[in-house]
Amino acid sequence: MTQNQVAVTGLAVDGPAGIVVAPFDFSIAPGETLALIGESGSGKTLSAKAIAGLLPSGFTARGTIALTSATIELPATDAVWRATRGRRISLLLQDPFTSLSPVHRCGTQIAMTIQAASTTRLSRAECAELVTHRLAEVNLPADVARAFPHELSGGMRQRVAIAAALATDPELLIADEPTTALDASNQGEILDLLRGLQEQRGMAALLISHDLGMVRGRAENVLVMRHGEIVERGDTSSVLNSPSHPYTRALIEADPSLTDRSAGVVRAASGINGDGSKTGDLVAATNLTKSFGDKTVLRGVDVTVGRGETVGIVGESGSGKTTIARCIAGLELETSGVIEFDGVALAPGRASRIPTQMQIVFQDPYSSLNPMISVGRSLKLALRVAQRPASDLNGLLHLVELPVEFARKRPAELSGGQRQRVAIARALAVQPQLLICDESVSALDVSVQKQILDLLAKLRVDLGLSILFISHDLAVVRQLADRVYVLRNGEVVESGECHDVLNSPTHPYTQALVAASIHEAPAY
Amino acid sequence: MSTTEAIALAKLPRSRRRHPLAVWASLILLGVVTLLVIFGNLIAPDATAQSILDSLLPPGSPGHLLGTDELGRDVLALTIAGAASALVGPVCVALGSMLLGILLGTVSGYLRGPIDFIIGRWTDLLFSLPLLLAAIVVAGVFGAGYWMTVLLLILLFSPSDIRIVRAGVMEQAARPFVEAAQMLSLSKTRIMFTQVLPNVSSLIITNAMLNVAFALVAFSSLSFLGVGVAPGTADWGRQLTDGRAIMIDNPAAVLVPALLIIGVASAANLVGDWLGQTLTRTGRS
Numbered sequence: 001m002t003q004n005q006v007a008v009t010g011l012a013v014d015g016p017a018g019i020v021v022a023p024f025d026f027s028i029a030p031g032e033t034l035a036l037i038g039e040s041g042s043g044k045t046l047s048a049k050a051i052a053g054l055l056p057s058g059f060t061a062r063g064t065i066a067l068t069s070a071t072i073e074l075p076a077t078d079a080v081w082r083a084t085r086g087r088r089i090s091l092l093l094q095d096p097f098t099s100l101s102p103v104h105r106c107g108t109q110i111a112m113t114i115q116a117a118s119t120t121r122l123s124r125a126e127c128a129e130l131v132t133h134r135l136a137e138v139n140l141p142a143d144v145a146r147a148f149p150h151e152l153s154g155g156m157r158q159r160v161a162i163a164a165a166l167a168t169d170p171e172l173l174i175a176d177e178p179t180t181a182l183d184a185s186n187q188g189e190i191l192d193l194l195r196g197l198q199e200q201r202g203m204a205a206l207l208i209s210h211d212l213g214m215v216r217g218r219a220e221n222v223l224v225m226r227h228g229e230i231v232e233r234g235d236t237s238s239v240l241n242s243p244s245h246p247y248t249r250a251l252i253e254a255d256p257s258l259t260d261r262s263a264g265v266v267r268a269a270s271g272i273n274g275d276g277s278k279t280g281d282l283v284a285a286t287n288l289t290k291s292f293g294d295k296t297v298l299r300g301v302d303v304t305v306g307r308g309e310t311v312g313i314v315g316e317s318g319s320g321k322t323t324i325a326r327c328i329a330g331l332e333l334e335t336s337g338v339i340e341f342d343g344v345a346l347a348p349g350r351a352s353r354i355p356t357q358m359q360i361v362f363q364d365p366y367s368s369l370n371p372m373i374s375v376g377r378s379l380k381l382a383l384r385v386a387q388r389p390a391s392d393l394n395g396l397l398h399l400v401e402l403p404v405e406f407a408r409k410r411p412a413e414l415s416g417g418q419r420q421r422v423a424i425a426r427a428l429a430v431q432p433q434l435l436i437c438d439e440s441v442s443a444l445d446v447s448v449q450k451q452i453l454d455l456l457a458k459l460r461v462d463l464g465l466s467i468l469f470i471s472h473d474l475a476v477v478r479q480l481a482d483r484v485y486v487l488r489n490g491e492v493v494e495s496g497e498c499h500d501v502l503n504s505p506t507h508p509y510t511q512a513l514v515a516a517s518i519h520e521a522p523a524y
Numbered sequence: 525m526s527t528t529e530a531i532a533l534a535k536l537p538r539s540r541r542r543h544p545l546a547v548w549a550s551l552i553l554l555g556v557v558t559l560l561v562i563f564g565n566l567i568a569p570d571a572t573a574q575s576i577l578d579s580l581l582p583p584g585s586p587g588h589l590l591g592t593d594e595l596g597r598d599v600l601a602l603t604i605a606g607a608a609s610a611l612v613g614p615v616c617v618a619l620g621s622m623l624l625g626i627l628l629g630t631v632s633g634y635l636r637g638p639i640d641f642i643i644g645r646w647t648d649l650l651f652s653l654p655l656l657l658a659a660i661v662v663a664g665v666f667g668a669g670y671w672m673t674v675l676l677l678i679l680l681f682s683p684s685d686i687r688i689v690r691a692g693v694m695e696q697a698a699r700p701f702v703e704a705a706q707m708l709s710l711s712k713t714r715i716m717f718t719q720v721l722p723n724v725s726s727l728i729i730t731n732a733m734l735n736v737a738f739a740l741v742a743f744s745s746l747s748f749l750g751v752g753v754a755p756g757t758a759d760w761g762r763q764l765t766d767g768r769a770i771m772i773d774n775p776a777a778v779l780v781p782a783l784l785i786i787g788v789a790s791a792a793n794l795v796g797d798w799l800g801q802t803l804t805r806t807g808r809s
Contacts, residue, residue, distance in 0.1 A: 359707050
């Protein structure tokens, strides 16, 4: 046990309804990382907030935080936190889109933390020099200081947030899901950057994540938390390679990047069209282009989806994959190109489409259901559109494996995974031929993600659905898709059978995407 | 708001949420005034009856708790009878401009395009009209009158309602649940009024309550200037004008209606604010 380490003992959080996080201890050596893993709702974020003194009202913390420079007894007073937070302990938040103030230039925001922590008053020039230095540390050019957050990409914003969090040379950095909101290729870079900075400074880090794959190779030790209790702890490789607690095993199994389960998923028989009724593609988009003003997002894309086939479209955000889905759905008007459904060309826009052709399941389960309308009413509305009796409601809920009582609930009473099931039920109520899933599992926890993917796999076989599956997450596409298109800057750079493309990519961009997605997991 | 904070808020015991005394006091005041509007005729049947013999009695005179004015009208009875014109008009104005706001604001915010442009310029035009001047001109052309004032105020209050509803609708219209409704090929009218509008209702109701307060003050000012209700009618604004001359002899003739105007306007304001907060919360949790 080294002298200058961060040691937390007896950390517990009490909520309005009793204990939320049961007491636990941990210590982190300088330059090392401890990962705290768990699903949302497991108490990991509350633990992090307790250490940063940022618990929401109604919650109190207990325990002791021993830093080299100070020892903090929880619950601590505001004055203690002012001297600690941002100076000895910094917090890096999940969402780079909201954690920076939109009305201040990035340089100003970094300068504010520098000045707040500085004992002497810094001149404008000194401050600007420090800001440049901090930006260089996170591999950003100096002119980013003059940019507003909205002018930067998600990855760049998170770098700015890191620069601001580290500006005061804290002893402990708490990173709360720092890469969840970023693309696969950015995630690895950001974590490696953090790791480098941490080693240089001998700073301890507490990495909060639900993503086990992310943690492999990037943390020395792991704590696994469930329902506010630590169920497993140990060094990373032994926990990941030989988990002892069933919950840890379930987490590892659910993580798409750690296991290739595609062999286990029953693929839709490609002979659904074998009954001789109809052949040919269900959807064929030819030479699709789309511009928003003078910005071109699709440059002549060809995409086809066969009957009963599941087609994945992968690419980074901004690659145009969502725009393809929206053009096919008629929610966006293509600039040029032809979209054929069942051999018939469709005019741009919703007017030429009917509900039974296709339905879409959106990314964000929190805004894709009307908050003022109960689940049952939403579903009945969709049933009425398809001229199905309202009594089909129970069958519909059963189809997506939800209890019938859910019909009376409002969306706010449901979890993300439950809401996504309702959204799928609403889409299936009209019995569409094509289901478009636009990043439909991206906002969910890994274990919930697995449930929804399993549900989709089952529905596809049971209902003979064609699915167009849009995702930035290769590991997810790998599990579900028969064929895959890789999109970059509005062009298809590679396409083919899912297995071939993802296991032996030929285009350098696909290779980079695949490399970024496997987080040092064993080779497939 | 992060999930943990939302959970914290939802789990807080009810008493910790803000139900300040002021809101209860406001609700009681509004309730009493509403009762006066309904039963005022029973309590004070002859409010405007004049009696020269009893003119200008100070407060506390026998039979006249708040005294009388120079025409010998009982100030208490006059004030009770005045509650009707003080509340009915503003409520009508708030409801009328709310209706205009819902119709034009929703259409404007959801359909956008040329319709939005036309409605937008129309609201600009109405915004540029000074309320009092417009009221005086209208009174001069069409003659002064209570219901004419109601119509005029509905027209002049509507642009802010239209803009508020439009902004709310625009925010909601970009949400995926609206696109999900489009995927079901529901008609635009149906999406506007059954999917989008319920999510803007807290804004609309809050704004209507605030409009009641503004309209009450506007009514009283117009009556004070003599372009609102006809002379001789029981009305708090009118009482202010008539009572000015007799401030020394019977201060209650001015003070009581003045305090009531301030009280009711503030109460409507507070309740509106509180309703807004409560409704927003139910939409979320």
